[in-house]
Amino acid sequence: MKKYKEVAKFVVVLLLFFTVTSPFVVLFGPFDNIKRTVVGAILKSRHPQYITWLFSQDEIDKILGGISTAPKQELFKFKNRTDSTLKLQKIDSSRFKGFLLEIPDPKRVKVATAENMEEKGDTTSDIAKQNNAVAAINAGGFYDANGTGTGRSPYGFIIHNGKFLLGADSSDSEVNEFIGFNKDGNLLAGNYSKGELISMGVQEGISFGPALIVNGQKMITNGDGGWGVGPRTAIGQRKDGTVLFLVIDGRQPGYAIGATLRDLQNIMYEQGAYIAANLDGGSSSTLFLNGEVVNKPADLLGERMIPTAFIVK
Amino acid sequence: MKLGKVLLTFAIGIAIQLGVYFYLDRVLFAPTSDFQIGSTSQQEAAGFGAEPTGQSYYSFDKRFMATILEDQVNIYEAGKKGEPQHVSLHGRKVSFFEWLPDRDLAIFASYGKDSKTGRFGVYIAQYNPLYPDHELDTPIEDAPRDSKITDAAYSTATNVVYMKLEVGKDQYRIYRTDANYDTRRIRVQAENIGRIAVFYDQDIFFYDNLRTGVVYMFKGSDSSWRTISPSGKFRLIGIDGQEIFIAEMNKEDNVIAAYRGRLGVGFKKIATYSTPEEFSKITLNSMHEASDKADNTKK
Numbered sequence: 001m002k003k004y005k006e007v008a009k010f011v012v013v014l015l016l017f018f019t020v021t022s023p024f025v026v027l028f029g030p031f032d033n034i035k036r037t038v039v040g041a042i043l044k045s046r047h048p049q050y051i052t053w054l055f056s057q058d059e060i061d062k063i064l065g066g067i068s069t070a071p072k073q074e075l076f077k078f079k080n081r082t083d084s085t086l087k088l089q090k091i092d093s094s095r096f097k098g099f100l101l102e103i104p105d106p107k108r109v110k111v112a113t114a115e116n117m118e119e120k121g122d123t124t125s126d127i128a129k130q131n132n133a134v135a136a137i138n139a140g141g142f143y144d145a146n147g148t149g150t151g152r153s154p155y156g157f158i159i160h161n162g163k164f165l166l167g168a169d170s171s172d173s174e175v176n177e178f179i180g181f182n183k184d185g186n187l188l189a190g191n192y193s194k195g196e197l198i199s200m201g202v203q204e205g206i207s208f209g210p211a212l213i214v215n216g217q218k219m220i221t222n223g224d225g226g227w228g229v230g231p232r233t234a235i236g237q238r239k240d241g242t243v244l245f246l247v248i249d250g251r252q253p254g255y256a257i258g259a260t261l262r263d264l265q266n267i268m269y270e271q272g273a274y275i276a277a278n279l280d281g282g283s284s285s286t287l288f289l290n291g292e293v294v295n296k297p298a299d300l301l302g303e304r305m306i307p308t309a310f311i312v313k
Numbered sequence: 314m315k316l317g318k319v320l321l322t323f324a325i326g327i328a329i330q331l332g333v334y335f336y337l338d339r340v341l342f343a344p345t346s347d348f349q350i351g352s353t354s355q356q357e358a359a360g361f362g363a364e365p366t367g368q369s370y371y372s373f374d375k376r377f378m379a380t381i382l383e384d385q386v387n388i389y390e391a392g393k394k395g396e397p398q399h400v401s402l403h404g405r406k407v408s409f410f411e412w413l414p415d416r417d418l419a420i421f422a423s424y425g426k427d428s429k430t431g432r433f434g435v436y437i438a439q440y441n442p443l444y445p446d447h448e449l450d451t452p453i454e455d456a457p458r459d460s461k462i463t464d465a466a467y468s469t470a471t472n473v474v475y476m477k478l479e480v481g482k483d484q485y486r487i488y489r490t491d492a493n494y495d496t497r498r499i500r501v502q503a504e505n506i507g508r509i510a511v512f513y514d515q516d517i518f519f520y521d522n523l524r525t526g527v528v529y530m531f532k533g534s535d536s537s538w539r540t541i542s543p544s545g546k547f548r549l550i551g552i553d554g555q556e557i558f559i560a561e562m563n564k565e566d567n568v569i570a571a572y573r574g575r576l577g578v579g580f581k582k583i584a585t586y587s588t589p590e591e592f593s594k595i596t597l598n599s600m601h602e603a604s605d606k607a608d609n610t611k612k
Contacts, residue, residue: 014326021330031338065344093348094340100350120470120514123416146534147492148471148516224344251494255447262344271350283472283492292443299472299492300439300449302418 027054032063033224039063040228065223067261070190070211076274078241080185081105086135086312088289091248091267095229096256098248099287099294100271101135103312106185106243111139111160111204112311114151121151121305124286125293133311136288137233137245139179140206140308141280151305156207157194158308170194179235179277180205187237189277190214206279206308212236212265213276225261231285231298232259235310236268236276244273245310247287251298280306372412372419377442379419381410386421388442398445404428405436408461408479413469417442422462422476433458437465437476437490451496453478453488460486470514473533475499477509477520487520489533502529502538507592510552517576519557521549528559530576543572543580551597558600560592568595571603583607 025031026038039060042051051060083104091098103109112131114122121142128136143153156176158166167174172195179189183201189211197205212219212234231250237243246267250258259267261278268276283299284306297303370379378389386400386407405425412419419440426433438450453462457480464477472492477485483505490496503522510519516533519541526546531538542559550558550571559580561570567589574580584603 010322010326014329017326018330018333025330025334029334031334033338033342033344034334036344037342089350091348091350093346095346096348146516147495148473148533150470150514229342252447252449255449257341259346260344263346263348266345267348267350296441296444296447296449298449300420300437300451300474300490300494301413301467301469301472302416302439302441304472304492305470 036063036065036223036226037228040226064226065220067210067212067225068219068221070214070219071217073188073190073275074215075182075184075186075188076239077184078239080107081241086289088294091246093259093263096248096250096259096263098232098246098256098259098267100267101137101245101287101289103135103243103245104241106181106187106237106241108312109181109204109243110311110313111158111180111206111308112136113158113160113165113308114306117152117154117307119152121307123303123305124284124309125288125303127306127309128288128311129291131311131313133288133313134290135245135312136286136309137235137247137279138284138286138304138306138308139233139279139310140208140306142307147283151307154206154307157197157205158207159197159202159205162201162203164194167194172198176207177209178202178205179208179211179279185241187235187243187275187277189275204310206310208279209277210261211275211277212261213268213273216274218265218269220262220265223262225265227261227281229260230258230282231256232261232264232281233279233285233287234264234268234276235279236271236273238272239274244268244271244276245287247285247295248281249285249296249298251282252296255296279310370410370412370419372417372442373414374417377412377417379410379412381407383407384425386410386440388440388445390442398442400440400445401448405434406461408463409465411465413467415469420465420467420474422465424456424459424461435460435462435478437462437474451490451494453496455498456480462488464509466509466511466518468511468513468516471516473511473516473518475509475511475518477506483523487518487531489518491516491533499531499536501531502527508549508551510549510557512552513554519549519552521547521559523548526562528557541574541576541580547572548592550595550600553597553601556604558597560595562592563589565589566592568592571595571600573600573604573607581607 081104087102089100124138175193178192181204232248234246248259249256283304287294368381380387388398405423409422424435435453435456436450460480462476463479467474476488485506487499505523507521518531521528528542546562547559560568563569571584572580573583
């Protein structure tokens, strides 16, 4: 009995000590990964001031690490493959589970939008079904106030069949993050002006980022990419033209808590991607294949409504 | 001797803390995680088994059927043989179950003591019969003992879920969760609450106060609220798109009239009941009929 009492006393004191010291250890201690995760999470919360009071912008940038500015992308040539089979692979890690879909023919990948994206989005699977697609992943971002956005109000550019569905009225000098395909099936990722996209003959694409691999080089070499751990979606392309759709599940303790941007980059790199970029993640992350959602979207209500998807026709 | 013991305890405490920090830093929050890539086949669903017992609920496309006993949920798939899927409840009981209207996904609420820990808990959970191998749920952190969720209203466009938690006889609380699993109690202007509803595409929640007969709206984005029912005694019937249906009650708590309205526009009477109706008989479907009748009369 006395022993139990002593152990209980020890645990209580330990917890008290832990509670009192943990803010100092986390924010000023030697554990960089914990510090980066906590600082990143607070900055994205409703109370970012707790961090901006404590650290200067330079210090925050240093803690979070970052992504190299994407260099000018060199477009590579490949012989277009016409293999119609899609290969699905499962990804397992101690922290996340996900799926990678290989699409040999890049010209099968198109952008599709929700039926009425000015009013509300549609789920990835609804967008795929409306367009008779075999496969689809969620694509571009949208204004998502308080995390309750309805998938309407996308931002940046949306291009389908060479036409600007969003950004038609923008000036040629307007620059946005962009992920899309040109006439030859090359995946483009990085910051592009509207004029550049027009001159490159871009056929399909949306606005999101950042680019993870450019010209075969990893863009994140320090830290986790600054976005913490969560459900993620990414797109990439090998030198033979094969397009890779990557979806990682997260926010589901016991199953998957999620991946960092650096995780995405490493998976894409190991799978031979020469160019790769991050797409909208979180509750939006969805991979649809052959009539069903393959992954497990993070939200309690299942798939989220989104404005745009990359589909495979 | 005593100093030695204190120092040893301190050293063990520091070692435990270092272990925790080390695990968090090097494993859980590491910038990258080792991964393996392997082939996969899309998952097979479980099959149809013994004759089901309990209350049955069908998914929107009738592909799945759930049978609910108090402490047991079985999921059957049409046309499949074999054992049904058994939803793990951890010894808790089911207090609410509903298939989503547009997808093979159910949300359900459970309450009671966990069979392993013995701790009382209230949970709202998702069940995906296509991928039944893991749970997705969120607890109501400060739920009083023996409380349970008896109703939920959700918006698939905004991903918010509002829950009605019964904490005693005619005593309810409202909780809200969203895509970030930010689950918290919402302070409302009622204790005895009737039906609840939420707009399909906006984080706007509706409820009524059964004691005073007032219907309210609550805006999740800024936590503002206001009364929406006209003067008199009213109950919320439900929401269809942007249209709100409420019922006017008499002193005996029976329905004497039904109204249709919109936020910022107001309510119009669409039906009068010369013989007062029981509220339980007034459904959204009956409101559709009443609306059509009222619209045709206008023409």
